[in-house]
Amino acid sequence: MKIIKFLPIIFLYFSLFSSFSNEKNSQLENKIFKNLRCIICQGQSIYDSQSDFAESMKLVVKQKLDSGMSEEEIYIFFKDQYGEWISYDPEFNAKTYFLWGLPVLIFLLGGAIILRKLAVLKN
Amino acid sequence: MIFNYIGNYSLIISVIISLTIFFLSISNLQKINIKKKINLNKLNFFQFFFVLVSFFSLVVLFVLSEFSNITVFNNSHTTKPLFYKISGTWGNHEGSLLLWLLILTLSLFIYFLSSKSRPIKERLLTLIFQEVIIIGFLIFIIKTSNPFNQIFPIPKEGLGLNPILQDPILAIHPPVLYLGYVSTSIIFSSSLASLVQGNVNNLWAKHIKKWIFASWIFLTIGILLGSIWAYYELGWGGFWFWDPVENISLMPWLSLTALLHCILVLEKRSLLSSWTIILSISTFTLSVCGTFLVRSGILNSVHTFANDPERGLFILIFLFILVFLSLVIYFLFEKNLKTNNNKFNLLTKESSILINNWFIMYFLSVILIGTIYPIFLEVLSDQKISVGPPFFNKLLIPFLIPFLIFMSIGPNLNWIKNKIFENKIQLIIFFILNLILSFFIIKIFGRITLTFTILLAASFYLFYITFKDLIKKDYKNISQAISHFGFSLLILSILMNSILSKEIIANLKVGEEIKFMESTIKFKKVENSSRSNFKSLVGFFEINNKDDKKFLFKPEIRIYNQPQVITSEADIKTNFFKDKFFVINLVKGENYFNIRYQEKPLMIWIWLSTILIAIGGSVSFFKRYEK
Amino acid sequence: MKNRYFFIIIVLFFFFFIVLFKGLKNPNVYIPELQKEKNLSRFDASDFYSNTKTSSLDILNDNNFYLINIWASWCLPCREEHDYLIKLKEQNLIKLIGINYKDNFKNAKKFLNEMGNPYSKILKDKNGTVSIQLGAYGVPETFIIDKNKKIIKKIIGPIDKKIYNEILLIIK
The missing domain is CATH 1.10.8.640 (Cytochrome C biogenesis protein)
Structure with missing residues (x-):
């Protein structure tokens, strides 16, 4: 199960390199x-x-x-x-930090909230 | 023309009735008087009836091609077939809003009839909220987009309906989509009412569940229809362009899907009540937000709509009043939400639904931000950028993989407590499948990236699990099994389709031929013909396979006269394995045609699986009535 | 805590409202206007009359202001602006180069015979690729190039009295 947590990171990593296919x-x-x-x-x-x-x-x-x-x-x-x-x-530059970053931020924030909720409920 | 007046006055009468209902409900709320209830039923009916009269007047005006009416003049033409005269009623801004209003009043009428089991205070409050929405839309229609405005002198001929909108699927697409959008208003009003009353519990969940399912089914089908239309009419074989208007239809659907899962938890376990309320509010808000973004013309979309900033301003203000009111109500009455102290473990259905919501909210935020970010950037820094498919692919695909894996595990968990569940074998099989697939796909289609391979493997895994559930499970959860199986099939078909599609684009003259894969495409001839509202050029193409099978394709170019528009009609041959898609295009000033031929595997399964998803929802919807 | 959330949401709420409200007023059609001066990128095209291939380096070789005008005989606004082009030529301060966009040779010649030929050189753009090298997207479109071979002005649409005077100010 642990591997599941790392999957997004692994895929992000690979999707960066994958564009080099011929x-x-x-x-x-x-x-x-x-x-x-x-x-x-x-x-x-x-x-x-x-x-x-x-x-x-x-x-x-x-x-x-x-x-x-x-x-x-x-x-x-x-x-x-x-x-x-x-x-x-869209390029990744000062103009688009929010565009690219905000969804990921929301994802992380949502994850934190849910984890906390789960922890609260568990106790 | 008399129908102009009938339509106009019925609208005004409905405003009066709506105001009456609004004030009656408020006074009834203060001193609950059971007898007045019957009164309201009738009033609701009359409110619906007068909007219906108004709508029919517009239909009649369209059928009779009564060009004294501006809406008819702008959007119709005498040579148009009767079917499109009728569908032209809602193929324009004014008419579509009238349709929206019609469904709004209809759903309120149905709600009030079917909610007798609920406390009267909650029903009255729902009625009040709903009337606020109805009155808002009524004023919007009468003030800024009255369909019954007249012109003088009366023109002899209308301007015609955009030919790409003259299509049987597009004729039923808006009503179906609107049924979905608009019934979310009931969910919105009812959830606010039950919040105020402190009724957000499993009984309320049971009651509102059927509204959620109904609007979800309609939205699913509505989006499907739009996508099918885009496939054969708009696109060159594409069915989803991440166009702003498409994104806007997807956002309420996502929110509603999350709500659908929450309401099940609320019904079974009385948990996630605040999630339910927030999602109910956001679903309807996103629907209205969609109306704002589409109708105001603030976005730049391939789907052309007549637009007007004044209308945009009205919807914007209306939208913000709605959001503001619901926010205030939420914060004032949030304490009414009973925080249930039922414990649940990490590996239970509840937590998997929370995770599901987490991912869906992420997908929603990607789409929302991607759609409106250019507006913000332009206003704040005066720079224009485009956010298109590459953005959405980059942010959605990596997150889709864990989502698919969770989706295959989650539904097999139990409520409340977790058994050590027997999916160790499944996980092993998953890995084997994964490996085999990766191997074959990389071997056969060298260009495929690892992300795609693993995404494909994850969807195969989901497919396998959901298929197993579909055949194994008793009738207890059949609707979930069908929907989830449909979803896995959808993802799988989309992936296979995008990986295995082949295409050729070329310029050909009559008589020439060209090689494609192991077959030849021969341009045999062009035939001209003429119809009442368009001229047509049909190209005849013959495709010879290597085993000497011949296929004849007849793609068409239509030159419409009212208004003058050129459209390309693709010739599509569909079977269970793949679609063959042939389309031609005129090139100005040249004697050749631009041709495009595509082989798109599993295309039909994209549509069938979406229908399957909707069928799953319908099973759940009708199950309630059997009991 | 709750109040703070509420406050943040309300602030965001008004921010959204104001942005969308302002967004309503912006036109939603994109026009690729010249943001800042930029170097003229090299392009190749064939001569309108002789069909010989030339490059922009050979044509814009003098220490001179240049005006590149994209035109076509089928384009009505081109007729409107043509008088201004002729007047500009008569000033003798700027060299005019025409790019004939997706046109028929006979019609184009007729157009020049009727309206006069202000151009010192005309290039042919049969398939529209030359004008894309310049950054144009339709007809008529006009570029003013200074002595350093920089595009200093881009005019989308026909030249009118006001723009004519602006050009005169630049080149004088």
Whole structure:
């Protein structure tokens, strides 16, 4: 049973390293498409959007990949051109500490409250 | 047109009736007079009846295409099929609010009829709280979104309904979803009333349980319908986009699911009463919050809704008054909650339900924060960011694994005291399964990450345990067994689906063909045709398997005339193992089509398992009536 | 203890209310405006007339202000702003470069014949990729580039009287 407690930590650890798997080019393309937001159909990724602009953006992504740019560099390029808004994956920086941290904080806090409650009830 | 007036005046009459009920209930509360009770029943009925009249007037206006009515003018068209004329009634802001109100008054009417076993004071208080909500919505409708406003001169033709909303599933999606959302208001009012009365006990739990189950079932089905619609109409094979509007529908569901588990503990063991109250309040608050976020246009979503800041402001104020009142009531009457000193051990059902709630609250907070954080950031620092699927995946998936494992262990624990339970063998089998699975999956699909492998193994484990429960258990807990089995199947199908899906995207001209896996896709021809409200282009594609089996796909592009919108209609071939999904898209100024073909394994099981989850709830709902 | 909780919740409550209230007033559509000056990233495109490939390094080679204007013959606001572009050219203080966006060659030429050609160089952007290199997302869109090859102004939508005067102030 003890191992269960450590599972989240183990998985967090692995999920950090897991992104290094070698993907085929088209899979990588689709992954990038899904992470970029379309400026014309603002609710959709360029993968889902059918707008002309999304098609052009897809072409640019393909060109960049062909020219040897990495996934990360492509995101940086688009963020540079259009602002951070364009990426569906928010960066972890001063602006987003709360975004990333608050849920985990709530989880820990909730855990503490529940443990205390259990301890109280047990006695 | 006479129906404009009938609708409008019935709304005003319902305001008067609602106010009457409100004040009558207050005066009755002060000097309990049993005779007046009958009176209230009738008034409740009339309140519902007049909203119904108003709603029917709007339906009639839509059916007759009466363009003197602004709502009809904005959202309907004479060439639209009758079915969509009717469903167009709630396919717009004004009409959908009227539907919301209709269900609100209906549920109050049903509540008052079916709650005779409860103390009269509690019922009256529930009635008062419920009337506050009803009056709030009535004023909201009449002030900011009256469906019966008229225009002059009367236009000859309407502007039409957005074609992506012209869909049979989307026609029934809002009513089902609203049934779920709105019946949570009864849970809200009743829990506040019983809190004030100090009645939060197992008897109350037994009584309110059926409301919780009913709204949970409707919400589950409602979300399912929305997701199915997104699958074949909106997306390119996706069924959940973590779009703000989708998240908003999921949040009350999560809160309600936690409440559902709490109420069982409250009923059986008189524990977790404060959890129950807080969750009842939060569920309804999240429902109204959803209305605010969707209707105000504060969020940027793929689901287009007409929006208006003035409406947003009204709901915002209304929402905060509701939350404020319930907070005050909670803190004033919290002492009424009897803290039960029943002891329970760590390894019992009670504690596993607490852990369940803990995880669900976490999932809820991730979704809530992810959805509203961009608004906060923009207001506070004027910077715009997007929070999308990668965020939710990163924060949800690692926590899903322990959740699944707890879920497979928890329900097999007993109430009160723990036996040393016999799942040592199960744990061993789990590990073996885990290893075998990890091995095979990594071997066959090299790109799969370890997180995924273990997540998959955990869901297999849950699947195995719940399946065992489903066939082994006596009828005592059949509804839980079905729902949990359904849930494990859902997680498993989603995972397998996302791991094993294959797709190709290409630009093809007529006559060309392209290789995909071990088959070829051939673009045979395009056919044009014309219907009353759209022109259609149908592409004919033939897929030849390596064993020379041929499949013909006919994806379609529709060019609607009122309003002018182009939509892609996917051709989907479904069987028990996988969906084949074919969709084409026009490319401006080019003579080729953008095609997309996907093979999506176990797609249908995502829908079936969700239905199974709802069936589990229904079993529990109807069990009460048999006794 | 209880009172303190209540107090914290009430404060949070009003904070939420104020933020959401303010959020209501913000437009919910994102427009990628220029936040700060930034270097012009290199882009390649083919010439409108001769179809020969050139790069931005070759075109923006003078010590001069440049204006890059994205236009198309099918775009109505482009017609509105065209007079201002011609006037700008007549000032002789800034070089105008046009990027013809997703257009038909014949129509585009007709457009220039009718309205005049303010551009010293026109590039072709058949599939929209060149303008994405610049950070544009539609037509018309205009970039002002200073002598250090930095984008100092980005105009989304047509140039009007006010913007025209602003540009004059910058380049004088």
